[in-house]
Amino acid sequence: MADTERLDWQxxxxxxxxxxxxxxxxxxxxxxxDGKDPDGPWLVFSVREWSAFLAWTRQCAR
Known part of the structure; x- marks a missing residue:
């Protein structure tokens, strides 16, 4: 991914x-x-990896 690429950050x-x-x-x-370092490194996940991470965090929050 190019560092100059415009993404819709939320x-x-x-x-x-x-x-x-x-x-x-x-x-x-x-x-x-990191919101306080927008020009810093990115972490990139597949949708599957991200979904698994979210499921894990929801289990931990119970």
Missing amino acids: KSGQCDSSTCVEIARRGDRVVLR
Whole structure:
């Protein structure tokens, strides 16, 4: 992915500052970045990996 690529970055509705993780979709990938370092590195997951992560966090929250 090119660093100059424009993605539709989103934050949680619970976030009220720039210290949150931001997420974007790029084709069949889910991309995360640190909101306070938007030019920093990205973490890239497949949709399947991201879905598994979300399922795990929901189980942990119970």
